Amino acid sequence: MVELLLILVIAAVACAIQAIRAERLLNSALWLAGASAFIAMIFYSMGAREVAIIELSVGAGLVTVLFVFAISVAGDESIEGRPAVPRALAVMLAGLCVIGLIWLLRDLTAPTPTAASASALTNALWHERALDVLAQVALIFTGVIGLLGLLAEPRSAHAAETHTTPVEGSQQKIAARATTESPLELQKEAARP
Amino acid sequence: MSLSPLAIVLLAVTLLLGVGFYGLLVARNLIKLIVVLQILAKAAMLAFVAAGYGQEHMGLAQSMVAMVIVADTVVAVIALALAVQVRRHYGTLDVRKLTTLRG
C-alpha cells in the first residue's frame, strides 16, 4: 500500500512538473490529464473511491477535452521546429487513463472492507451537506451564464449585419460601435502572425 | 517503510503546491496558467482526502472533494472562454503582453 502510494505520488508530481515544462499547450494539457489520473488513483487507494471515479472522468476526461477544444480555437502558440512528441505521448497517456479506469472499476466490483463508503458519500452529499449542493447549483448556473456571456455569438450583432429583424432599436448603437471599432480590428488582424 | 499513507499524501500536497506556485510565477501562456491553477486545485483536493483519512471521515471529505472538482471545472471553463477571447482580441496568449492597464 505504502509503496504503491509513493509511486503514485511521484508519478503525479512528475506529470505536474511536465505539464508546466511542456513547450506546447497540448502536451501541457495531456500531462495535466496524466497528473489527474494519478491523483485519482491516490484518492482511490486512500479510500475515496467514488471521488476517484469523478476525478478520473471530470478531471482527466472532461477538463482535458475542454483544454483541447480551447487550444484548438485559441491556437497553440508553440516554438516552431520542436520534435513532434505529442502523438506518442498522447497515446501513452490515453492508455494510462484507460488502464487506470479499468483497474479502478475492476477493483470496485470486488467486495472491499470499505464498501460502505459509497453510501457514506451519498449520505454526506445529499443529506448532511445538501446546502452545499444547493449553493453549488447556483454556482454552476452562474458559470453557464458566464460562459455564454463570454463566448455566445451575439444575436443582435448578427441582425445588424444582415439588416433584418431589428431587436428593439439597439441596432443603431451596435452598428455604430462596429464601425468605430473595425479599423482597430483590422489593424490587429494585420498585426497577427 | 515507516512512512504512513497520510504522510505520503501530505508530501504530495506539498510537492504539488510547490510545483503549482513555481508555475504561477513562470507561466507566460494564459492557458498554461489555467493548467497551473488546475494543479493547485488538485493539491487542495488531496489535502481534503488526507484530512478525511486522518479524521476517518471519508464520506464528508469525499463530498467536499466532489464540490471542489465541480466548482473548479466551472472556473476552468470560464477561464478558457476568457483565454479564447484574449487570443481573439490581443492576437496572443502571452500574459506579459497584456499590459494595457498600468499604474
Place this chain on the structure above:
Amino acid sequence: MALWTSSLHPFLWLIVIPVLASPVVYLAGRLAGAALARWLALIALIVTCAPCVLAAQELAANGAATFTLGLVQLQFDGLSLLLAGLALGLGTSVTLFSNAYMRGETGEEKYYAALLAMIGVMVGLGCANDLFNLWVWFEAMAVSSYMLVAFYRDQPASLEAGVKYLVQSAAGSVLVLLGIAAVFGATGQLSLASIADSVRQAGATQATSAGLLAAGALMTVGFGVKAALVPLHTWLPDAHSQAPSGISAMLSGVVIEAGLIALLRAVSALLGEGDAVARFGQLLLLFAALNMMLGNLLALKQTQVKRMLAFSSLSHMGYMLLGFGVAAYTGQSAAAQGGMFHMLSHGLMKGLAFLAAGALLYTLYVAKGAHGPLMVNDLNGAARRYPLAALALGVAVLGLAGLPPLVGFMSKWQIFVGGFQAGDTLVALLVIFAALNSVLSLAYYAPLVNAMYRREPSHAVRLGAAMPPTMIVPLVVMSILVIALGVWPTLIAWLTEPAGQALLAGW
C-alpha cells in the same frame, strides 16, 4: 425525508428570490427581448426587499435565526443583515442605473442574470455558518463576477482585467481550500461554532495548534485576495475600473466587503480564547496601515476617474480594517460598530461615486458607442450640463474624503473615537495616521469637484448626450442617503449595532 427541519424563515427568501429569479430573467431576456429582463430583474430585487425588512424585524425581536439542512446551518445574524441590506440596496440602485447604461449591449440578459445570482449568493455568503459552505458561496460569488468584470469582451482592457481578476481569485480560492482542509484535518469539524468549541476545549496539542495557525494564515491570504488586502490588491484597480460602471459599484461597494466578512467569520472561529484574538487584531492593524497608505498614494497619481475611485477603495478597506483591528486588539465594541458603519457608508458612497462617474461616462462616451476611460479632465464644467450627476459625484467624493455633514465623516469619526477610547499608544498613533490619510485623500478628491464646478465645460461635456431619468433616480436617492445618514447617523444604528455585536460575539 426529514430534510426540512425548520420552516422557511424570511431570511431564506433573501437568497432564494434573487437566485431563482436569475434563470427566469435570463430566459425572459432570451425569449421576449432584453427589455423584459431589465424590468424583471428590478422587480425581483424590489420584491426581495420585503423579506429583508421582515428578517430585520425578526432579528431585532428574536435574535439570530437559523436554518438547518442536514448538518449544514445557515445563520442570519447582524453581520448577515448588514451584508444583505448593502447587497440588496446597492443592487437595486445598480439594476435601475444599468437599465439605460447597459441597454443594447450584447448579452444584456446575461448581465442581469449574473447580477441577480451574485446578489443572492452574497446574501448566502453572509449567512453561512459552516466553513466549507462559506467557501461554496464565496466561489459562487467569484464565478458570477468573472463574466461581469470581463463583460465588454471585445475590449482588450476589459479582458486583461478579467484575466488578472480570475487568476488571482482562483489562486486565493485554492489557499482558502487548503486552510479549510487544515481545519478539518486538525479538528474534524466544519461548522464554525463547533470549530470554535473544539479550539477552546483543546486549547491544546501542539499539532492541532500548528495546523490551526497554518489554516488561519492560508485563509487570511486566500480571502485577503478578494478583500484586496495590500499586497494582494493588484487585481482590484483593473477590475474595478474596467467593469461596466454598475458592476464597479457592486464590486467596490459590496464584493470586497463580502470578502472581508468571509475572512473575519472564518478566522474568528479559529482564534479560541486569549492572545490569539489580540494578535489577529494586530495583523488587521498592519494591513489597515498598508491599505490606507498605498491606496491613497496610488490614487494621488491617477488621471482616470474610475481608476482613482478603485484605488480609494483600497484605503477605505484600510479604515474598515482599522475599526475591526482595534476591536480585536483591545475589545472596543465602539470600534467594531464604527467598522461596520464604515462598511455600510463606504458601500453607499463608493457605489454612488461609481454610479455618478458611470452616468457621466455614459453621457460623454458610451451613449455614442465609444469606450474610452473617463479622464479627470473630461469632467471639466460637467456641473453646468449635468447638475444632478455632478452634485452626486461631488457629494460622494467629499463623503469619501470624510467632510462633515456627510456619512463618511460620521463613520470614520466613530472608528477614530473607538480607537482613542482604547487608550493604547500604538492604536492612537494609527488613528492619527488614518486621520492624516483622510486629509491627504482630499488632494485627489477635491480636484474632481473643482473640475466639475469651476472649469469651463470641456469639449466632451459640450457634446455629451442627455442623461436618462432612470440613471438620475438612483443617484438622487443615494445622495440624499449620504447626506441624511451624515446628519442623523443614529438612523442606521439598527443595522450597524447588531453587526458589530455579531462580530464581537465570535471573539
